[in-house]
Amino acid sequence: MSTETQANAEHHAHEEHHHEETFITKYIFSQDHKMISKQFLLTGMFMAVIGMIMSTLFRMQLGWQGESFKVFSWLLGDRWAPDGVMDSNIYLALVTIHGTIMVFFLLTAGLSGTFANFLIPLQIGARDMASGFLNMLSYWFFFLSSCIMFGSIFIETGPASGGWTIYPPLSALPEAMPGSGLGMTLWLLSMTLFVVSSLLGGLNYVVTIINLRTKGMSMLRLPLSIWALFVTAILGVLSFPVLVSAVLLLMADRLLGTSFYLSDIFINGQVLDFHGGSPILYEHLFWFLGHPEVYIVLLPALGLSSEIIATNSRKPIFGYRAMVGSILAIGFLSFIVWGHHMFMTGMNPFLGAVFTFTTLLIAIPSAVKAFNYITTLWKGNIVYTPAMLFAVAMVSTFVTGGVTGIILADSALDIAIHDTLFVTAHFHVVMGLSSVMAMFGGVYHWFPKMYGRMMNTKLGYAHFWLTFVAAYGVFFPMHFTGIMGVPRRYYTNSEFPMFDAALPLDLIISMFAILGAFAQVIFFFNFFYSIFRGQKAIQNPWRANTLEWTTPVIPGHGNWPGELPVVHRWAYDYSKPGKPEDFVVQTVPLEDGEEDGGGH
Amino acid sequence: MISLLTYAVIILGIIAIVQLARVFELTGELKGRKEWEISEKDNSTQANLWLWFGIILFILFGWLVVEYGDSAQPNGSLHGVAYDNLLMVNFAIVVFVFLLVNAVLFYFAWKYKRDANRVPEYFTHSTKLEMIWTIVPSIVMAGIIIYGILFWYETIMTKPSEDAIAIELYSKQFDWTARYGGKDNQVGSANVRLIEGANFLGIDVEDPSSKDDIIIKGEFHIPVNKEISFQLRSQDVLHGAYMPNFRMQINTVPGQMTRFHFTPNKTTKQQREELDNPDFHYVLLCNKICGSAHYNMQMNIIVETEEEYNKWLGEQQDFMAQVPELFENNNEKLMAEKK
Numbered sequence: 001m002s003t004e005t006q007a008n009a010e011h012h013a014h015e016e017h018h019h020e021e022t023f024i025t026k027y028i029f030s031q032d033h034k035m036i037s038k039q040f041l042l043t044g045m046f047m048a049v050i051g052m053i054m055s056t057l058f059r060m061q062l063g064w065q066g067e068s069f070k071v072f073s074w075l076l077g078d079r080w081a082p083d084g085v086m087d088s089n090i091y092l093a094l095v096t097i098h099g100t101i102m103v104f105f106l107l108t109a110g111l112s113g114t115f116a117n118f119l120i121p122l123q124i125g126a127r128d129m130a131s132g133f134l135n136m137l138s139y140w141f142f143f144l145s146s147c148i149m150f151g152s153i154f155i156e157t158g159p160a161s162g163g164w165t166i167y168p169p170l171s172a173l174p175e176a177m178p179g180s181g182l183g184m185t186l187w188l189l190s191m192t193l194f195v196v197s198s199l200l201g202g203l204n205y206v207v208t209i210i211n212l213r214t215k216g217m218s219m220l221r222l223p224l225s226i227w228a229l230f231v232t233a234i235l236g237v238l239s240f241p242v243l244v245s246a247v248l249l250l251m252a253d254r255l256l257g258t259s260f261y262l263s264d265i266f267i268n269g270q271v272l273d274f275h276g277g278s279p280i281l282y283e284h285l286f287w288f289l290g291h292p293e294v295y296i297v298l299l300p301a302l303g304l305s306s307e308i309i310a311t312n313s314r315k316p317i318f319g320y321r322a323m324v325g326s327i328l329a330i331g332f333l334s335f336i337v338w339g340h341h342m343f344m345t346g347m348n349p350f351l352g353a354v355f356t357f358t359t360l361l362i363a364i365p366s367a368v369k370a371f372n373y374i375t376t377l378w379k380g381n382i383v384y385t386p387a388m389l390f391a392v393a394m395v396s397t398f399v400t401g402g403v404t405g406i407i408l409a410d411s412a413l414d415i416a417i418h419d420t421l422f423v424t425a426h427f428h429v430v431m432g433l434s435s436v437m438a439m440f441g442g443v444y445h446w447f448p449k450m451y452g453r454m455m456n457t458k459l460g461y462a463h464f465w466l467t468f469v470a471a472y473g474v475f476f477p478m479h480f481t482g483i484m485g486v487p488r489r490y491y492t493n494s495e496f497p498m499f500d501a502a503l504p505l506d507l508i509i510s511m512f513a514i515l516g517a518f519a520q521v522i523f524f525f526n527f528f529y530s531i532f533r534g535q536k537a538i539q540n541p542w543r544a545n546t547l548e549w550t551t552p553v554i555p556g557h558g559n560w561p562g563e564l565p566v567v568h569r570w571a572y573d574y575s576k577p578g579k580p581e582d583f584v585v586q587t588v589p590l591e592d593g594e595e596d597g598g599g600h
Numbered sequence: 601m602i603s604l605l606t607y608a609v610i611i612l613g614i615i616a617i618v619q620l621a622r623v624f625e626l627t628g629e630l631k632g633r634k635e636w637e638i639s640e641k642d643n644s645t646q647a648n649l650w651l652w653f654g655i656i657l658f659i660l661f662g663w664l665v666v667e668y669g670d671s672a673q674p675n676g677s678l679h680g681v682a683y684d685n686l687l688m689v690n691f692a693i694v695v696f697v698f699l700l701v702n703a704v705l706f707y708f709a710w711k712y713k714r715d716a717n718r719v720p721e722y723f724t725h726s727t728k729l730e731m732i733w734t735i736v737p738s739i740v741m742a743g744i745i746i747y748g749i750l751f752w753y754e755t756i757m758t759k760p761s762e763d764a765i766a767i768e769l770y771s772k773q774f775d776w777t778a779r780y781g782g783k784d785n786q787v788g789s790a791n792v793r794l795i796e797g798a799n800f801l802g803i804d805v806e807d808p809s810s811k812d813d814i815i816i817k818g819e820f821h822i823p824v825n826k827e828i829s830f831q832l833r834s835q836d837v838l839h840g841a842y843m844p845n846f847r848m849q850i851n852t853v854p855g856q857m858t859r860f861h862f863t864p865n866k867t868t869k870q871q872r873e874e875l876d877n878p879d880f881h882y883v884l885l886c887n888k889i890c891g892s893a894h895y896n897m898q899m900n901i902i903v904e905t906e907e908e909y910n911k912w913l914g915e916q917q918d919f920m921a922q923v924p925e926l927f928e929n930n931n932e933k934l935m936a937e938k939k
Contacts, residue, residue, distance in 0.1 A: 088892045163889045169854055170837040170890060176773070177891045263855025266792035266802070267773075267836040279838055279853055313712070319725045344840065345851045346858035349756045353749045360741045367737040368730065370701060375729065377708040379721045383638050384646035384713070392650070392709050399701045403694040406741075410748035412755065413687055416672075416847040419840060419887045454635035457642070458624050465649065472657060480668040485844035487887045490895040497879060498844070501671050525618060535629070541636030575720040582720070597724070 021557075029140075031132030032557050036139050037117035038450060041443070043139075043146055044110020045524075050150065051101035054094040056517045059474075061086045063510025065492040065503075080158065088491040092161040093179050095489055097153060099164030100187070104194055105149065107297040107435045109142050109201075112236070115300055115442055116205045116229045118450065122548035123223050125214025125565050127558045130207040134200045141197035145190045152186035160187035163489060165286055168261040168279050172253045175268045185254065188247050195240045195247075202240070205233035214547070216567035220324070220597065221586070223546050223571040224317060227324050228303025231331040232296050239292040239335070246285035253277070283345055287338035294431050295334040299327060301438030302369060302398070305391040307571075308441050309373055311544045312388035313380030314582050316572035319372045320597065326365035333362045343411040344418045352411035359409035363402070370399050381575070381582075385542065386460025390441030393468050394434050401430025404479065422482025425475045433471050440467070440523070447527075448541050452554035453534030459526040463519060470516030477505040543583045546571050550587055570597040640714075647713035654706030658699065673844040674875060676882055676903060678825075678863040679755045680847040686751050690744060760829035760861035767820070767828060769884070770801055771852045772835035774893035776884055777801060778820035782812030782918055792835055792854075798923045802835075805930045811920040814913065819900035822864055823909035829861040840888030843901065845871075851888050864903045871903075 030036060057076075060069060068084035075081075080090035117135065121128050129135045152159040161179025162171040166187065174181040209230045213222075222230075249260040253274075261282045262274035310317040317323060339347065339355035373395045382388065404426040407413050417423070440463075447455045481502040486493050493499040493506075540549040547567070551559050565587045573584035590596055633639075675684055712718075766781035768790075779801060781787045788810020794802040803810045822828050832841050834852035841860075842849040850858045864882075872880045886897035904912070920927050 088895065092889065092892070092894070167838055167888075173837070176837050264792045265836055265854050266795050271793050271795070274855075276855070278856060280856070313720070314714075315720045316722060316724045318723060319730050321725065322730050344849050345838075346853050346856060349752065352756070353752055356748055356752070357745055360745050363741050364734060364737050367733055371733040372730075374701070374705055374708060375723070377705070377712055379718070379723070380712045381714045381718055381720045382643075382647070382709065382712050384643050385636075385638060389646060392705070396702055396705055399705070400698055403698050406694055406744060407687070407690050410686075410690065410744065412683070412748045412752040413690060415755070415849055416683065416687075416844060418849055419842070448636070456621065456625060456628075457635050457638065458628075459621055461642070461646065465653075468653070476657075476661070477664060477668075480664055480671060483668075484671045485673050485842075487840075487842065487885065489889045492895055495896040496883065496885065496898065498673060498881075498883065501668070505668070521614060522617060522621075525621060529621065529625075533625075535635045538636065572724070574722075576722050 029136060031128070031136045033117045033121050033129045033132070033135060034450070034555065036135050037114050039139050040109060040113030040117060040142065041450075043143060044106050044114065045527075047101045047105040047146055047150070048110065049520075049524075050153075051098045051106060052517055052520065054098040054101075056513060057086070058091055058094045058098070059510040059513040061091055061491070063507045063513075065494050065506075079156075086491075089161060089178050090158060091491045092163070092177070092489065093158045093183070096161045096163055096166075096179070097149070097159050100149065100160070100191075102432065103164060103293065103297065104191070105146060107432070107439070108198065108236075108293070109194070111297065111300050111435060111439050111442075112198075112205075112229065112232055113139070113142065113201060114439075115225070115304060115446075116201065116233065118446060119225055119548065120205055120208050120229060121212070122449070122551065122555070122559060123226050123546050123571075124209060124212060124217050125547050125560075125567065126208060126212035127560075127564070129204050130212060131204055135204050138197045138200035138204065141193050141200065145193035145197060148186050148190035148193065152183050152190065155182050155186070157181040157183055159183040165283075165290070166250070167286075168250060168253065168282050169265055172250060172262055173265070173267060173272070174254075185251075188251050188254075191247055192244060195244045198236050198240050202233040202236040205229060206237065209233075214564045214567060217586075220321070221567055221570045223303075224306035224320070224323055224327070225300075225303040227327050228299040228306070231327050232299045232303075235292040235296050235299075235331055235334060239289040239296075242285055243289035246282055246289070249285075250282065280342070280345055280347060283342050283347075284338070287341045288335075290341060291338040292331075292334045294427070295330055297431050297435050298398075299330065301394060301435040302327070304438045304442040304445075305373070305394045307544075307546065308387045308391035308445050309376050309395075310572050310574060311445075311542050311583075312383045312385055312391070313376050314383070314574045315376055315380040316574055316576075317372070318375040318378075319368070320570065320572060322368055323372055326368045329365040330362060333358060333365070337362065337409075340409055340411070340414075343414040349411075356409060356411045360406065363406060363409075366398075366402050370395060370402070385444065386455070386457060386464055387441040387445035387542075389461070389464040389468075390437045390444065393464070393471075394437040394441065397429050397433040397437060397471070401426055401428070401434065405430060416485065417482060419487055420482040420484075421478050421486050421488050424488045425478035425482055428478075429471075429475045433475065437468075437471075440464075443527070445542065446548075447530065447534075448537035448553075449548055449551075449555070451531050451534070452537050453530050454537050454541065455530040455534060456526050459522055463522040463526065466519035466522070467516060470512045470519060473512030474509050474516060477509050481505050481509075540585075543581070545573060545583050545585050547586055550585060568596075638714075643714050647710045650706050650709040654703065654710075657702070661699075674871060674880075675845060675847065676864055676866045676871060677846040677848065678865045680845075680862075680865075682751060683755075683847040686747060689747065693740065693744070755862075756860070761827055764827035764829035764861055765822065767822070767830050769830055769832045769841055769852070770835065771832070771839035771841065771886070771897075773837065773891050774886070774897040775817070776841075776886075776897065776899040778816040778899070779803075780814040780816065780913070780916075781809070782814050784809050784812060787831060788813050788919075790833070795835075799926055803919060805926050811918065811927065813919040814916045815919060815922065816916065819902055821902045821904060821909055821912045823906040824864050824867045824903050826906065827861060827863045830859060832858045832860075837890050838888045839886045839890050839897070841884060842887035843882065843884050845882050849887060867903045867905060868901075869904070 072081035073084040157178040160183045252258040259274040259277040262277045265272045337359040340359045568589045575582045768779040768787045770777040786809040788807040789804045792802045832852040834854045839852045882901040884899045
């Protein structure tokens with residue numbers, strides 16, 4: 001540990017009493033990790049609302065295909081919804097921006113940005129992040145990126161609409177679709193800034209975890225949430241630059257006339273002057289980020305759930321070392337499986353076989369994680385806080401979505417179901433739902449530490465059950481429409497009589513989607529109401545072991561008023577025999593002859 | 601008027617939720633309830649809801665399987681039979697794991713709710729258990745991988761036989777064109793840079809094998825039980841050639857040729873009789889987002905007996921007959937070059 005940095009941080013903390021912070025430095029250009037975390041959370045939530053409204057709109061189109069809706073003309077205007085009937089271009093735009101927002105803005109920046117910032121210093125016993133300034137920059141790049149993405153929705157030719165993967169040539173040629181004009185340029189700009197943000201954040205997380213752990217906090221005493229956020233940050237730092245290169249080359253093709261991805265194209269009655277490029281190169285670059293990205297989204301969810309499940313089962317997390325090992329294994333494997341997104345792209349089929357093999361290996365550490373969660377519940381004393389409901393739900397969606405991954409990982413089976421709604425259903429359940437569930441769980445669990453107040457439990461219950469039922473209601477039937485062969489990103493499937501059987505399912509899916517969207521009103525009300533009017537929290541409401549609960553109810557700048565806490569044991573001493581309480585905080589020294597870490 | 605009412609109902613609904621929440625909040629405060637203390641009643645209600653959720657989920661899953669379990673498009677290709685078996689085996693494993701693990705999860709979530717009389721076990725790890733759920737999935741995965749890759753090898757990684765019928769599928773926003781090799785069964789070379797007027801596929805007229813090519817729009821025919829070897833091109837953006845019935849799919853890539861081959865094993869007529877659906881059609885559709893009319897980029901495929909197919913093919917004009925002037929111009933050009 002760098003004692004110098006730590007001394008600086010302490011010095012800094014003491015200084016805090018002397019000069020008052022202004023509104024601007026405290027709430028806007030704050031360098032405090034807790035404030036930055038809340039900024040990420042609120043921005044992520046705002047973007048999520050946009051993404052959710054978009055999904056409700058396109059689900060309405062799919063549930064009642066070609067119907068006219070007042071709300072379409074109201075939100076989309078006459079240009080995109082003449083007479084209230086959705087235009088197919090805006091449909092594609094909605095699908096595209098929904099995906100972009102949910103994957104990057106909510107589940108990458110919103111999830112990691114919130115919880116890595118909030119939990120890393122608090123759970124490893126640090127005053128703040130290694131660099132508060134870079135951390136602040138990270139948020140403001142994200143903010144800028146969000147503004148550009150949000151602004152791109154309102155331009156005349158519409159936002160990017162080539163799917164969230166923006167494969168060229170569709171995304172490279174303004175002639176190909178309206179969304180490939182200015183909207184696409186803004187998308188690329190926004191994503192470049194996003195990657196800058198994510199790199200600044202990620203480097204900070206890695207450096208902080210390596211250098212600023214408090215005394216006694218060895219790597220194998222870190223809570224699993226920190227392990228997950230650590231590996232997530234490493235994945236991000238290694239893979240996001242590849243997205244930047246993909247995006248910059250695409251920009252060059254669009255603006256400078258280069259031919260990285262383009263070749264032999266005839267469109268709008270003329271041959272374009274592109275020679276020798278290949279769209280498949282783009283696909284490789286995109287998915288080299290894109291697949292680790294799935295785990296950048298998922299690993300924090302697994303980490304947060306580990307904390308919530310252990311705390312509320314009143315039992316140690318089962319198989320701590322195996323959990324750490326599986327996080328590392330998943331992180332490593334995620335770099336050598338990207339080709340499974342490209343089985344049907346014309347990539348050499350031999351590679352298909354290789355990627356099938358590596359991809360299916362991921363099932364093994366994933367299975368270990370799922371079984372370890374379930375064993376943690378076994379013979380526990382489960383307390384159903386709203387956070388715990390969401391964490392258990394995450395285990396369910398992780399399993400349900402994970403098993404269909406076995407089918408999609410098999411190049412042979414992709415022949416008929418690649419790019420169908422089966423894929424959409426799979427990744428929404430395993431990545432989307434799992435992460436959203438864990439994120440909700442995280443918000444309910446750490447809300448008292450963030451705002452010093454409690455969220456309402458009863459509303460939390462109502463929010464959970466409506467959300468969870470809607471989640472399964474949307475994505476379960478979608479697997480079946482996928483098996484029928486209904487392709488994803490179809491504005492309507494009524495042009496094909498063979499897909500008529502899917503129409504009743506489409507209707508059911510859309511109704512659950514609307515239910516799920518309305519259920520979030522409860523959450524938003526609960527969240528904002530509780531910030532101001534919620535019951536005052538106590539120091540350790542969930543009787544948890546980790547260090548964040550040893551701070552004052554609302555930790556100030558520097559987190560601990562006096563000395564930094566010293567860690568003597570792992571984070572999971574719940575219901576340890578011979579202890580007066582069913583939890584032992586990490587700062588409690590080991591007794592004579594007491595073994596740490598459950599005998600490891 | 602109705603829309604006004606709808607808005608009114610929505611707004612009133614939101615107000616109602618908000619008011620309800622405040623009532624909860626106030627009564628809770630009056631009773632001295634603490635948000636971090638979950639009452640026994642609440643806790644067991646939540647635990648019971650897990651059990652009910654699990655039961656209802658499984659019942660609805662059963663209903664979906666009964667109602668939609670066999671809704672995959674009817675198969676019409678030789679390898680499709682093996683494909684369907686592979687899918688079935690995988691599904692059997694996947695559904696079993698889904699049911700088992702979720703059932704255990706929901707059961708534990710219900711069974712191990714907080715109980716003042718139970719002392720939770722301080723159970724931190726068990727190498728034996730962890731070995732079991734590392735090794736068992738590994739073995740299952742190994743089986744799945746081997747089975748899948750063998751099929752992939754036989755279907756995708758093999759070359760079509762020499763006498764397979766050569767057809768090119770040409771994609772552009774937003775339709776398909778089929779081009780048959782003709783008498784020599786060789787599709788002539790082509791490039792988008794040669795597109796001009798009637799030569800809308802950019803066929804190279806200097807390539808001798810392009811003269812007898814047959815260009816088909818609308819719907820194309822293939823003979824049953826004969827191997828068909830497709831080559832695929834795209835004129836503008838990526839498209840996906842997807843034939844759900846033939847269990848076949850590959851993207852079309854501008855500047856690059858992609859390929860697949862298969863043998864249809866049922867004629868359209870047979871399929872119609874078996875399904876008792878006179879409107880049945882084999883379809884080629886686009887399965888890679890390609891623009892505004894992506895959802896309607898389709899072409900019908902007629903599978904028929906070899907005699908019917910030969911008769912149909914014989915009625916089609918070849919490329920040179922369709923646009924003789926192209927070849928005449930080319931001849932003149934060649935003559936001029938020779939001089």
